[in-house]
Amino acid sequence: MIVTSPIAPGDSLSRREKLVYILLLGALTALGPFTIDLYLPAFPALEESFDVSAAAIQLTLTGTTVGFGLGQLLVGPFSDKVGRRLPLILATAVHIGSSLGAALATDIGMLSLFRVLMGIGAAGGGVVAMAMVRDLFHGYSMVRMFSRMSLVNGLAPILAPVIGSQLLLAFPWPGIFFFLAAYGLLVILASIFFIRETLPAEQRGKSTVTVRQRYKTVLTDRIFVGMVLVGSLNFGGLFAYLSASTFLFQNVYGFSPQEYGILFGINSLGIVAGVQISSRLIRRVAPQWIVAGATAFMLFIALLIVVLDLFHVGLWGILIPLWFYICATGFMFPCVQVLSLANHGAQAGTAASLLGASQFMMAGIVPPVVGWLGVSSAVPMGAVMAVCITGAIAALWLVVRPRSVPSIH
Template sequence: MEKLTYQEWILIFTLISLTALGPLAIDMYLPAFPKIAKDLNTEINQVQISLSTFLGGLAIGQLFWGPISDKYGSKKPIVICLSIFILSSLAVMFVQDIKMMWMFRFLQAFGSSGGVVIARAIVNKRFDKDQTLKIFSILAVIGGIAPIIAPILGNVILKYFDWPQVFTAMALFATLSICMTVFFLKEDYNNRLTSLNVSGILSNYINLFKNKIFITYTVIGSIAFSCLMLYISNSPVLVMEAGGLSSTHFSFVFMINSCGLMLGSFLTSSILRKRLAPKNIIKLGTVTQIIAAALLWLFIELDLNIYIQLVPLFFFVMPLGLLFPTTTTLALSPFKAESGIASALFGASQLAFTFMTSILLNSLNDGSMNVVAISLLSCALISFIIISSTKE
């Protein structure tokens, strides 16, 4: 593979600004939950619902912006979707009740989803498969950094200002992304869809479901994403409630595991893609996860020290850095002309699968971490079975 040019690196940094916006918007305001609840005269669990409305907007928005980008290109849709994000971010600053916050958080996500889905489409459309895997790995590294940086930035802002200014910072970041898009993103007018009627869009989405390659790697990618969400939502219980560690220790553990995910992505972009076929990278990742999840389950059953349990947890999270960029590359690669629609359905499927997985786990979970470990093990086994039965 030829080295990336200076112009390509500028493009990558522009795409990074687009893909980082969603994670920043999710995590930056988390430290402000108690203050938001107090100012809006509500409970913290009501503020937490704004996370759910954001994820809903992220899923629906991707399905909307994908066809738009295939029809009208990248530049104008990005400017429009980020403008929606900016306006809704500024509107959150003036909300008087929690329901208004839910609505504007939905609109925030609807806007930010355009940047995410179009960024994936741009990578798939403009680069060959080997370059695509490298760039998606770079974007996955950023996906690991953002959840670490976002709460820290939120805390810094809260130290000097009030919580509405956290949303001002989100709007400023989106403004920077628009500027980078306008100045550095070159439009590509080839391979446009000719119609945006509902039946035509639905037909295009249905055609994606008929493609075995797309379905195979979308399912594996969705399972990996659901594993990440299971880890994020249950790690506080494992580390603090069951493990007895402090919130400071938990932050440190979370940072280490995020670094593990970034390490996996770095290894994929720098070493693994040169020595292994993409399918074998996925096999390596799923086998590592199976071993790690089985050990985690065993250690929980034996009630071993929490620090011992954290070792297999790290080696379960790290392979996600292998799976995310590789499944994205393989799922989207057959659809250069329909990159927007393919990217949209890929992203929305991840969120839908995660939603169903969380409902299933909540119905089975009795509060024990054993159930979480078994769920992670089951997900890794399913992914391994799927990739092992897939023909080249």
């Protein structure tokens, strides 16, 4: 299948203007991953500082992801009503204030509260950037823009743990949150001086369509609902890794925070590789079939991790299949985005917010489950991955039904 694209507003942009949008929108979406990943190397330090269990620290990750999901539900419809820039600036201001609050937290309760607020604030960048791409591009042009943005925001999960581990060498853990506040300030400045409004003026403030009607439009679309389920369960499997890996590799296998940061960066290259390969493959293979292949492969790999660990194959028996699992999650991302947003240009912010919120709600559920199962081996992590991806396979074939998905135009 060859994907064609109609004329879209973004098609008239020069190469230089497109490059500016790729860099800026990629940096906006990177705020979320930085907010989540930057403090992962500090988990053991936080555990010691507050004298709490590993599960309690994992709950701060849950709070962040839940906040991220709630924030997207607020920012998305608001951006469909008033435009993209104002919600982005307001949400990022919340992120800056809560980052400073987290840096000054004196107990785990305060930290958890400010982590929720940080998630709400960080939601602005991700949902607005996705909606802006949908405002400007259609069809394969939209796929190409998402993939190029991923080259920028894909650096976040690679660099964040490395930066976080290096910050821990120079500062105690609050330095990580001061860094995040500074990043948020840069996002606001970029929004004010470099990003123009992409939602047409006639669609801002004058629409008689209510938030409820926008939600009804997207939630009655079977393909959208199915892809939301697929995307959220894919995210759940990824967060099983994120929440378990810092304890598994540092506490069980004796990695230092710096070694863990390097390992995390190498694994994150798998996501970048998967996104780029998938984005090019979409030109000739329908995205729903890429998802079908990726989910089957991921289920095999997740079960392989469990089996190899049960037979005590050792560290490499976890690291190698884990990298390929993470790479396969990257294959999923552009396909889920395109299939979810393709038919909802008029409700781009609402659709993007529901997609993002569902993913981070699932990401909020998974870490406590992994913490409850324990992280003394890779078996709980692999088992949760397998359960999540089995659910994604069921949603794809029972709800989306790949053969019924129309071509992208």
